[in-house]
Every structure is written in structure tokens, then in C-alpha cells.
Amino acid sequence: MSSPDTTGGTARRGFLTSAAGAAGALALAGWTATAPSGASTPTGTTAGTAVGSATGTRPFRGRHQSGIIDHPQPYAAFVAFDLHPDVDKDALRRLFVVLTDDIERLMAGRGSLTDQETELAAVSADLTITVAVGARLVALAGATPPSWLAPLPAFSIDRLEERWGGGDLCLQVCASSPTTVAHAQRRLIAGLVTLASVRWVQRGFREPFEGPGRPMRNLLGQVDGTIQPAVNGPDDDLLWCGASAPAWLRDGSALVVRRIEMHLDTWDAVDRHSRENAIGRRLDTGAPVTAPAGAPAETAADLFAKDSLGFHVIDDGAHMRRAHATAPHERFLRRPYSYDDVPPPGKTSDSGLIFAAYMADPVRQFVPVQQRLAEKDLLNIWTTPVGSAVFAVLPGAAEGHLLGEALLGL
Ligand code: HEM
Structure with missing residues (x-):
């Protein structure tokens, strides 16, 4: 076997002529508007069956990247990188040549150029790798950043740790197999090793058997992801950057990643009624607490309903009331994953939500x-x-083009 090329450079010239990735892979854009309020729910699976398949592929080429509006695969890694200090615009071009080639191959179930474990790559498992950039990378490319590309303002509830923030580049790697995610993550890091180093990795999971009758549940036990914008339709301008964004970002999007720790030890002490009150939804079905027992999660909430004492049935502090859009533009697509790491001494868990939107x-x-x-x-x-x-x-x-081409002005 020839030794692998770890330079990520000239050996990649063939990328422009490589076969179209993910052939025949028009995998589900599995969110459809179903609820009266314009909510969307994931579809595309058979009740009780696993979401993905071992050789399933999703399209790499297209107007938008995969891994956003398609059905969330059960395993994910969010990998943020810092560019090496000496990276200039020419090095950035090499970076996007490497990334484009690696991602197209991996998503199609072929090993990346340096891959010696092609059997692992062959289990494509609905792999998506979604590329997002930070402000420093945009500046290095000589492009105009969108006004919002900066840290979010500080919120009073934040207890942010440096190790889970920032980054010049973020790769969202999602698949139906955790082995596929781990393999793709390592190949991507190897491809970029001369140009960037890993800043943080957040690994997450959802229910592998998610589907009709088995909704996404977070680690608080709640049905999560019921109210969403309708994608592939009237709410597209909520999701995709349009004419008001810099030209290189049209048809792109913004990714917000919030790591939110759950204090499961104190949650354990809360009775079921208080748990439902905190969110404003039933734990069994995910329906609003104003809906009758057994009603589906998508049942419209009655935010005005009052009990016999004159208090709102959906508590004034309930999460769903507070998060509910007060104007049509206050909506976004949530694509969260749970995490569960090693518990610190004296605690039963280090768990929470990788809130990706x-x-x-x-x-x-x-x-x-x-x-x-x-x-x-x-x-x-x-x-x-x-x-x-x-x-x-x-x-x-698009076919024959690099990711980030417009950003680099190529
Ligand atoms: C660990 C943290 C969080 C948990 C456990 C959580 C859980 C939930 C659950 C169970 C629902 C109800 C079902 C649904 O519509 O999906 C919900 C709704 C929602 N959440 Fe969260 N959430 C968290 C953080 C956040 C954050 C940080 C935001 C945004 C800043 C957010 C925005 C929303 C929105 C917009 C809705 C829909 C509200 C509606 O219109 O009914 N959530 N969340």
C-alpha cells in the first residue's frame, strides 16, 4: 500500500473531476409542516425502526449543505478548530480543497485520500459533514463578515467555560453509526492537521430508534423538537441567508451551538407535576398541558387558558411560553443532541444538551x-x-466547485 498523503495538498487536484458524491442519495429532507401552528416534525421513518441504514448516503452537492434540514441522525460530533497562526489566504484555499475532497468522499462511503480504514468509511450510515466558519477565518479570506458573526451577548444565566466556546472553523459530523462519526472525525482532523488544531469536540446523541411514535427526548425526559419552522417552504427565509447577507453567504446559514448542562441530581427531586409545569407540556406525549390526555404533541397550546384560581394553566415561567415566538421572525430550527460525560466526584452525571440551532x-x-x-x-x-x-x-x-469558493473570491 502506498503511504498516505498527509499534506492535504497537491494530491487533491483530482477532486474537481471526482465522481459525484452520494450518487442517488436524495435522502430525506425529513421535516414537514404538520401542526396547525406551522410546526414541523421529523418524518421519513417507519414506526419503531431505526432512523438510518448502514449504507445510506445524503447528498453532498447542492444549493445548501446537508445536515441542517434533513432528519437528524442519532450520533453527532461538533468539532471546532483554531487555524494555525501562519495560515494565510493561500493556505485557506488549500484547506477548502482538502475539506471539499474529504467530505465528498466520506459522505459517499469512500475513504478520504489518506484513509487506511476504508472498510470503516464504507459504512456511510447517512453521514453528513456540515462546514461552518468563524469570524477570524472570514477576515483571513478577505471577505466581509455578516454583522451577527460574533459571540452572543452575555446572558445572566451563562456560566461559560472557555473550553466550550469560540473557534475559527466548525465541522458538524452526524451519522446513524457512532463508528462512522468517529472515523469521519479522525479523517477530517488528519486532513487539516497542518493547517488547524482541534479547539473543542462536543459529542452528542439522540434516540437511534426515533421515528413516529418515538420522538426525540432529551435527558430530562421531555419530548423535544415539536415546534419548528416549516422547512422547504414559507419559512425558508428564517433558515437561509438571503440578499441582505454578504454574497459569499447566500444560501448559507448561521449555526449557534450552546452547551447546556442539566442538573439531573436536583431534577431527580422534582415530582412529575412540577416537571410538566416547568416546560408547560406533558411528559408522556409532549402535548401542551392545556391539551386533553392522550392528545398528540403537535396539539396547539392555549397560552391564555386559566385555572379555577385565575392562574395561567401554562405557567408564566414555563419554558414553552417564554421561548414561544412573540414575532414571526423569532424562530429558528433546533437540531439538538444530548451529551453524557463522566460525572464529577459526588454527582451522578455530567449531562445536558448540545443545543444546535x-x-x-x-x-x-x-x-x-x-x-x-x-x-x-x-x-x-x-x-x-x-x-x-x-x-x-x-x-x-455545486458540482465541480469547492466549499468556500465564494468566500475566497475564487
Ligand atoms: C437544556 C436546555 C433546553 C431544554 C431541555 C429545552 C427543552 C425544550 C422542550 C422540551 C420544548 C417543548 C417541545 C418543543 O417544542 O420542542 C422546548 C421548546 C422550545 N425551546 Fe427549548 N430547551 C432548552 C433550551 C432552549 C434554548 C437555549 C432555546 C433558545 C434560546 C430554546 C428554544 C425553544 C423554542 C423556540 C421552543 C418552542 C417554543 C414554542 O413555540 O412552543 N430552548 N424546549
């Missing part, structure tokens, strides 16, 4: 909601944001 403009859409939650949200008793980062998600790469 996509939108066209975080300052306009996300910040007002996060601000309301910081001011008053019963969930704050049991959750603490410990990490925060904002990235600009590149548009998809």
Missing part, C-alpha cells in the same frame, strides 16, 4: 428568545449554559 440571523431571531429565557424560565433551575459559539454555515458546493 440554524437560522439566517442569530441577533434578530435567536437573541430575543434567549434573552427572555435568561430573564425568566423555570428550566433555569435545572439547566446552565456552559458553552456558546456562533458560526457562519457555508452554502453548499
Whole structure:
């Protein structure tokens, strides 16, 4: 076997002529509007069956990158990088040549150029690798950053740790197999090793058997992800950057990653009624507490309903009330993953939510909601944001083009 090329350089010239990745892989854009309020729910699976398949592929080429509006695969790694200090615009071009080639190959189930474990790569398992950039990378490329590409304002509930924030580049790696995620992550890091070093990695998971009748549940046990914008339709301008964004970002998006710790030890002490009150939804079905027993999660909430004492049935501090959009633009696509790491001494868990959300403009859409939650949200008793980062998600790469081509002005 020839020795692998770890330079990520000239050996990649063939990328422009490589076969189209993910052939025949028009995998599900599995979110459809179903609820009267314009909510969307993930579809595309058979009840009770695993979400993905071992050789499933999702498209790499296209107007938008995969890994955003398609059905969330059960395993994810968010990998943030710092560019080496000597990286200049020419080095950035090499970086995007390497990334484009590696991602196209990996998503198609072929090993990256340096891959010696191609059997692992062959289990494509619905792999998506979504590329997003930070402000420093945009500046190095000589491009104009969108006004929102900066850390979010500080919120009173934040207890941010340096180790979960920032980064010049972020790769969201998602697949139906944890082995596929681990393999892709390592190949991507290897491809970039001369240009960038890993700043942080956040690994997450969802229910592998998610599907109709088995919704996403977070580690507080709640049905999570019911109210979403309708994608592939009227809410597209909430998701994709349009004419008001710099030209290199059109059809791209923004990615907000908040790492939110859950205090499961104190949550354990809370009775079921108080748990439902904190969110404003039932634990069994995920339906609003104003809906009758057995009603589906998508049942419209009655935010005005009052009990016999004149109090709102959905508590004034309930998470769903506080997070609910007060204007049509205060909406975004949530694509969260749970995490579960080693418990510190004296605690039973180090768990929480990797709250990943996509939108066209975080300052306009996300910040007002996060601000309301910081001011008053019963969930704050049991959750603490410990990490925060904002990235600009590149548009998809058309056939024969590089990711980041417009950013570099090529
Ligand atoms: C650990 C932290 C969090 C947990 C456990 C959590 C959990 C939930 C759950 C269970 C729901 C109800 C079901 C649904 O519609 O998905 C919900 C709704 C929602 N959450 Fe969160 N969430 C968290 C953090 C956040 C953050 C940081 C934001 C944004 C700043 C947010 C925004 C929303 C929105 C917009 C809704 C829909 C509200 C509506 O219109 O009904 N959540 N969340």
C-alpha cells in the first residue's frame, strides 16, 4: 500500500473531476409542516425502526449543505478548530480543497485520500459533514463578515467555560453509526492537521430508534423538537441567508451551538407535576398541558387558558411560553443532541444538551428568545449554559466547485 498523503495538498487536484458524491442519495429532507401552528416534525421513518441504514448516503452537492434540514441522525460530533497562526489566504484555499475532497468522499462511503480504514468509511450510515466558519477565518479570506458573526451577548444565566466556546472553523459530523462519526472525525482532523488544531469536540446523541411514535427526548425526559419552522417552504427565509447577507453567504446559514448542562441530581427531586409545569407540556406525549390526555404533541397550546384560581394553566415561567415566538421572525430550527460525560466526584452525571440551532440571523431571531429565557424560565433551575459559539454555515458546493469558493473570491 502506498503511504498516505498527509499534506492535504497537491494530491487533491483530482477532486474537481471526482465522481459525484452520494450518487442517488436524495435522502430525506425529513421535516414537514404538520401542526396547525406551522410546526414541523421529523418524518421519513417507519414506526419503531431505526432512523438510518448502514449504507445510506445524503447528498453532498447542492444549493445548501446537508445536515441542517434533513432528519437528524442519532450520533453527532461538533468539532471546532483554531487555524494555525501562519495560515494565510493561500493556505485557506488549500484547506477548502482538502475539506471539499474529504467530505465528498466520506459522505459517499469512500475513504478520504489518506484513509487506511476504508472498510470503516464504507459504512456511510447517512453521514453528513456540515462546514461552518468563524469570524477570524472570514477576515483571513478577505471577505466581509455578516454583522451577527460574533459571540452572543452575555446572558445572566451563562456560566461559560472557555473550553466550550469560540473557534475559527466548525465541522458538524452526524451519522446513524457512532463508528462512522468517529472515523469521519479522525479523517477530517488528519486532513487539516497542518493547517488547524482541534479547539473543542462536543459529542452528542439522540434516540437511534426515533421515528413516529418515538420522538426525540432529551435527558430530562421531555419530548423535544415539536415546534419548528416549516422547512422547504414559507419559512425558508428564517433558515437561509438571503440578499441582505454578504454574497459569499447566500444560501448559507448561521449555526449557534450552546452547551447546556442539566442538573439531573436536583431534577431527580422534582415530582412529575412540577416537571410538566416547568416546560408547560406533558411528559408522556409532549402535548401542551392545556391539551386533553392522550392528545398528540403537535396539539396547539392555549397560552391564555386559566385555572379555577385565575392562574395561567401554562405557567408564566414555563419554558414553552417564554421561548414561544412573540414575532414571526423569532424562530429558528433546533437540531439538538444530548451529551453524557463522566460525572464529577459526588454527582451522578455530567449531562445536558448540545443545543444546535440554524437560522439566517442569530441577533434578530435567536437573541430575543434567549434573552427572555435568561430573564425568566423555570428550566433555569435545572439547566446552565456552559458553552456558546456562533458560526457562519457555508452554502453548499455545486458540482465541480469547492466549499468556500465564494468566500475566497475564487
Ligand atoms: C437544556 C436546555 C433546553 C431544554 C431541555 C429545552 C427543552 C425544550 C422542550 C422540551 C420544548 C417543548 C417541545 C418543543 O417544542 O420542542 C422546548 C421548546 C422550545 N425551546 Fe427549548 N430547551 C432548552 C433550551 C432552549 C434554548 C437555549 C432555546 C433558545 C434560546 C430554546 C428554544 C425553544 C423554542 C423556540 C421552543 C418552542 C417554543 C414554542 O413555540 O412552543 N430552548 N424546549
